[in-house]
Amino acid sequence: MTVMQQTGGGGGSGDLYEILDxxxxxxxxxxxxxxxxxxxxELLTVDVRIVVASVDTYLRFAEACNRLDLAASGGAGLPDLLDSGMEKGSRSKSKGALTGAAEAISESFSKGRDEDRDEEKQPAHARRRTSSKRKEEKE
Amino acid sequence: MSTYVYGFVHDDGSLDEMELSGVGEDAPPVRFVRAHGIAAAVSDAPQGLRAKRRDLAAHQEVLQRLARNHGVLPMRFGAVSEDDDTVAAELGRFADHYSTLLDRLEDRVEFNVKASHVEEAALRTVLGEDEGLRSRNEALRKAGGGTPAERMAFGEQVAQALEELKQRDSGAVVEPLAEHAERTAQGPLVDGCLANVSFLVHRDRAEEFLGEAERLRREFDAYMEVRVNGPLPPYSFVTSPQ
Known part of the structure; x- marks a missing residue:
């Protein structure tokens, strides 16, 4: 679930979303x-806070916790997750609320000012999906 | 005709051979306005310029290509001067400031690092660490999810715990990388990142920096995502005069 991006060569727009800020x-x-x-x-950074603090996000977190099967990966002995070198069970690459917030923003980013040009219709999250596919293939 | 400004470099003979194209639908050629040994990369500003993907990419590309062989002071996207003379006057007025800054940033590049938790792993961590959260979670689960109000109150507590976890974990990413950098700069809060930090790194140490980033990436795999972008023009390390 990690990406190493080298913006160097063509400075292609593939990395653009990552360095917009x-x-x-x-x-x-x-x-x-x-x-x-x-x-x-200019609403970019503000939006993050709105999305993260929204009712939907709280409900999502609650449901995600309810779904977690703590017993399946060692029950409560998790505080040392960081020390133990990460739990291997968590291969689910499904997008969580955190990434979801980022996507909502990237969508508002592409909607914000691309209404008049097709080449710019490619939403940032489509690209992210492609790149997560690439990541999975790597594994 | 107003003038779009990309950034400043030390003036040297090689600039005009670069054939860069700028912002705007017809991708106008980038030229250089020179004064006091400093050159500003500029192009004719298109009418009605807005921050479109194409133009953001063009801005970044011009600076990226300049930064390959030059120290560069990147402008924030969207700087438009009344005309070339105004750009030259600005270079003249603060020549010392820009020249000193260019010297200081010579052979330096920016790496931006954004790290975020893998959500499920972060949820497991906060539940694992907080007995209270865990038992509320269990109670809600037994109650078939609980009422919407209960779910929301619980979710808010979880969100709070995740925020605290982010702050706690950011040092684990930032501190080892800072060892290989000359300076660090906090980036804006975006993407629910637990860290968004830029590092100013000498070109000679870029490989070493990336090696450390790769080590962290492996170490935290499945717990957090560490994304490294660079080498970039030093957006986060330029200061305005005054």
């Missing part, structure tokens, strides 16, 4: 230059 929130700002309006984008 840098391109939009970091970098030099010079007050004599105007800044392009970023309607819909």
């Amino acid at each position: 840098l391109i939009l929130d970091k970098g030099l700002v010079i007050d004599v230059f105007a800044r392009v309006s970023l309607v819909g984008i």
Whole structure:
């Protein structure tokens, strides 16, 4: 469930989603230059908090906990998960609420300003899905 | 015609041979406005520029290509100057600042690291550590899920515990990597990441940095996802004059 991305060669847009926060929130700002309006984008970081704190997310967490079979992977002896070198049972790569929040944002990102151009319709989460497929193949 | 600005580099003879194309539908050529030994990479600003995927990618690509062979001060996306003269005047006005910053960032690149928990593993951890959460979970399960209000209150407690776990675990990723970097900078809060941190790394140590990242990636596999992007232009390590 891990990715190592080397943005180097073509600087292809495959990595763009991952570094949006840098391109939009970091970098030099010079007050004599105007800044392009970023309607819909400046909400990026705010959106995360809204999504994470939403009722839906709480319900999702509750249901996810209910579904967990703690006994199946050693019951309560889990505090040392980190020390014990990770539990191997958790191969479920299903997207959880955390990733879900990220996707909601990436969708709002692509909806925010791509309404007039097909090439930009490719939603970020489609790409992420492809990349998680790639990850699974690797395993 | 207004001027879109990508970033600043030390002026040298090789810049004009790069044939970079910029933001906008017709991908205008990138040219250089020069003053006081500094060159600003610019192009004619398209009408009605907005932050589209294509243009964000073009901005990043120009800076990425410049950064291959030059120290570069990247602008945040979307900087538009009234005209070339205004850009030249800005370079002149703060030449010392930009020149010093370029020297300091010469041969340095940024690596951005985003880490997030694998949700199921994180849930197991918080339930495993908190007897109270565990018994509430058990009670709700026995009650067939409980009422919506109960589920929500429980979910909120879980969310809170996950937040605490994130803060606790971020050091495990950031600290070992910082050993191989000259500076670190917190990134914005995004993606439910437990860490979003950029590292300024000397080119000579880039391989070593990536090796450490790979080690962490393996160590935390199945517990957290560690994503490394770079080498990048040093977006997180530039400072405005004044």
